[in-house]
Amino acid sequence: VAIEDLLEPLSHSSGCDSYGTAIKFWSRPAEAARQAKQEGKLLLILHVSGNFEDAKFT
Amino acid sequence: VNALANDEVGKYVSEHFVSTFQKVATFRIAGGQKQGGNVASYFCTPDNRVLHVVAGPVNAATMLREARWVAETNKLAELNSAGDPAGSAEFVRRAHADRLRREHALDVAALDARLGRRALNNQGRVHLLLAAAPLVRVEQVYELVFEKFLGEQVSTSPVVEARQ
Numbered sequence: 001v002a003i004e005d006l007l008e009p010l011s012h013s014s015g016c017d018s019y020g021t022a023i024k025f026w027s028r029p030a031e032a033a034r035q036a037k038q039e040g041k042l043l044l045i046l047h048v049s050g051n052f053e054d055a056k057f058t
Numbered sequence: 059v060n061a062l063a064n065d066e067v068g069k070y071v072s073e074h075f076v077s078t079f080q081k082v083a084t085f086r087i088a089g090g091q092k093q094g095g096n097v098a099s100y101f102c103t104p105d106n107r108v109l110h111v112v113a114g115p116v117n118a119a120t121m122l123r124e125a126r127w128v129a130e131t132n133k134l135a136e137l138n139s140a141g142d143p144a145g146s147a148e149f150v151r152r153a154h155a156d157r158l159r160r161e162h163a164l165d166v167a168a169l170d171a172r173l174g175r176r177a178l179n180n181q182g183r184v185h186l187l188l189a190a191a192p193l194v195r196v197e198q199v200y201e202l203v204f205e206k207f208l209g210e211q212v213s214t215s216p217v218v219e220a221r222q
Contacts, residue, residue, distance in 0.1 A: 021068065022063055049084055
């Protein structure tokens, strides 16, 4: 079994997706903040009307 | 959201930021047309302190320019403050005051009663807000930004699709 196959479910559970953009988004702001701190990066938070996951509703 | 689909924006943002999203409002869909709705992009420190806000949708060039400004301003703030939070806030305050003066012809050092008659666009309002309250936390300003700057009601309601 390839390691990627084992990790695949974990990558989904972490809630990361690009949602049709060129950027990977964390679905939970708290997790994103932890990740930013860990990676020494800043945090980009989009506040949207509607559901970001569905382009029709954003 | 279209600016975020741009490859150059995606590359730069991914290198310097960890990204997330939050639904803070809603809109209606009537006759297949979207009514209302907006977006605010908060560039923050990892502990949710606001370095900058892009209020409303912008094109890729603007998003890239603002993201670069944030990243470089933050680096300079770190360099100049040597880890002192108050020093960092003061640097960010001065950076916003400088943009307010250069791009919106408003000098915060000379603010007086005439301010009430000045018509600032949303980005001018952002710079004024963050010149007055640098590194404020997101939860302290997001209602102001969405309701007063963008004219949208903050809401936990789901998107409503009106029946034909």
